[in-house]
Amino acid sequence: MISHVQLPGHAAGWTSKDRAAVAAGIGGDCRRTGFFFVHQHGIPADLIQNVYVETGQFYRLSSTEKRPYDATEQSQFLGYRGLGRERSRTHGGTEACEQYRIGNPGFLARLRRAVAARDVQEVFPFHFDSTVTVLSRKLGLDTVTPGFGFLDQGGGRLLNSKATFRALAAGTGVAVPHGRVCSSQEETAEFLWDELLGQGRAAIVKQDFHVAGFGNEVISPVAGVEPVGALRTVVTADREELTKYVAERWNWLTDGERSPVVVEHYHVGSLPLCAEFHVGEKGAELAGHGAMRMAPVLNGHVWPAPAVELEGFEEFMRSAQKLCAPIHAMGYRGVVSVDAIVTPEQNLLVNEFNCRVSGSTHAYHIGEHVVGGNYLTERILVEQRRCTFPTFTTAVRILAENGLAYDHATRTGVLVAVEDGSDAGGFGEYCVVAENAEQAEQLEAALTRVFAAHGK
Numbered sequence: 001m002i003s004h005v006q007l008p009g010h011a012a013g014w015t016s017k018d019r020a021a022v023a024a025g026i027g028g029d030c031r032r033t034g035f036f037f038v039h040q041h042g043i044p045a046d047l048i049q050n051v052y053v054e055t056g057q058f059y060r061l062s063s064t065e066k067r068p069y070d071a072t073e074q075s076q077f078l079g080y081r082g083l084g085r086e087r088s089r090t091h092g093g094t095e096a097c098e099q100y101r102i103g104n105p106g107f108l109a110r111l112r113r114a115v116a117a118r119d120v121q122e123v124f125p126f127h128f129d130s131t132v133t134v135l136s137r138k139l140g141l142d143t144v145t146p147g148f149g150f151l152d153q154g155g156g157r158l159l160n161s162k163a164t165f166r167a168l169a170a171g172t173g174v175a176v177p178h179g180r181v182c183s184s185q186e187e188t189a190e191f192l193w194d195e196l197l198g199q200g201r202a203a204i205v206k207q208d209f210h211v212a213g214f215g216n217e218v219i220s221p222v223a224g225v226e227p228v229g230a231l232r233t234v235v236t237a238d239r240e241e242l243t244k245y246v247a248e249r250w251n252w253l254t255d256g257e258r259s260p261v262v263v264e265h266y267h268v269g270s271l272p273l274c275a276e277f278h279v280g281e282k283g284a285e286l287a288g289h290g291a292m293r294m295a296p297v298l299n300g301h302v303w304p305a306p307a308v309e310l311e312g313f314e315e316f317m318r319s320a321q322k323l324c325a326p327i328h329a330m331g332y333r334g335v336v337s338v339d340a341i342v343t344p345e346q347n348l349l350v351n352e353f354n355c356r357v358s359g360s361t362h363a364y365h366i367g368e369h370v371v372g373g374n375y376l377t378e379r380i381l382v383e384q385r386r387c388t389f390p391t392f393t394t395a396v397r398i399l400a401e402n403g404l405a406y407d408h409a410t411r412t413g414v415l416v417a418v419e420d421g422s423d424a425g426g427f428g429e430y431c432v433v434a435e436n437a438e439q440a441e442q443l444e445a446a447l448t449r450v451f452a453a454h455g456k
Contacts, residue, residue: 148332179264
């Protein structure tokens with residue numbers, strides 16, 4: 001049943017209690033069902049009825065008649081999105097729904113005035129896609145954004161492609177897992193079987209554009225292979241089964257045949273690493289490095305990387321710098337995150353880069369501005385994601401009462417890095433700052449105990 005939210009009259013007359021009640025009601029409905037009716041909003045009934053009529057008339061048009069209204073990069077992704085355009089992270093397929101996104105010129109005008117009033121001099125999005133470049137230009141911020149010309153011509157998408165990564169890695173001589181960028185089902189199945197599964201080796205198949213392992217699957221000729229950095233492991237024992245798997249997953253792997261699929265040797269039991277750089281006018285500057293915690297997809301980090309003492313770690317740093325060189329030459333300016341694995345044989349292979357804000361960017365800011373000093377050599381930072389939290393105020397109180405809250409004097413303790421703002425508690429991330437790995441482990445264990453005692 002769809003919920004009903006009753007607004008207490010015009011918003012101008014709301015009290016703080018009214019606002020809190022409305023926010024709690026809408027927040028609860030969004031978490032429970034994602035749908036709700038709003039009443040007493042002041043919008044004329046005849047206008048609402050006209051919108052229903054016009055909407056119904058549009059969706060009853062044939063697909064050919066609706067096609068001119070398709071949402072594209074040129075329309076800032078406003079407009080019509082037909083059946084199968086939306087992908088699901090839950091079941092991996094496409095959603096059986098239609099959408100029509102409507103722009104808001106009034107919002108743009110207000111944003112333009114706000115930018116002018118605050119003398120904004122930087123655009124720092126999670127990912128500089130075409131929508132952000134269009135918005136930046138309309139706000140007059142294109143001239144103050146380093147590397148804007150490259151981004152404006154689709155450079156952001158280009159440098160977040162796993163296929164582009166493998167091409168640049170090959171061109172610069174960087175060691176990567178054995179693999180191939182495939183454009184057809186036949187090529188994919190042939191490479192998987194002839195080069196990997198048929199030789200008794202596991203493989204990982206990757207969507208060209210995705211994050212944190214959510215677009216990856218492991219394929220193994222034997223059972224029992226843990227899918228680190230992927231959603232699941234598929235056991236495929238013969239060529240016929242493999243061909244069937246590729247055919248069944250092709251639409252998901254290629255984003256509806258919009259992109260190629262990347263196939264690589266999956267090194268079982270490897271340690272995943274990452275390093276982050278900031279590419280400016282003068283070149284690439286190291287921000288930090290760490291190890292990724294997988295469960296089975298990305299679920300946190302440890303900084304600095306525990307593998308820093310390995311003989312091949314310096315080679316990883318050199319390889320990452322080599323990859324940054326052509327990225328800089330292309331005209332990109334911003335964050336570059338480079339991922340690698342340390343295999344059980346202690347070989348270090350680079351397997352990805354992303355030119356956008358990464359899952360580590362905020363931690364380097366925490367290290368620099370909160371922990372301070374030479375934090376990468378003086379402290380260990382440990383992050384855990386998708387944690388169940390009590391309310392924010394309760395979480396802060398629990399940390400303080402149990403001596404776990406971050407202490408600026410000792411530069412150790414627990415920081416709440418992300419919290420979803422729910423009045424009833426919810427999910428978030430924490431960051432443990434410790435002097436060494438043993439202390440970090442103790443702080444994490446204590447944090448788990450005290451939150452468990454409060455039912456979270």
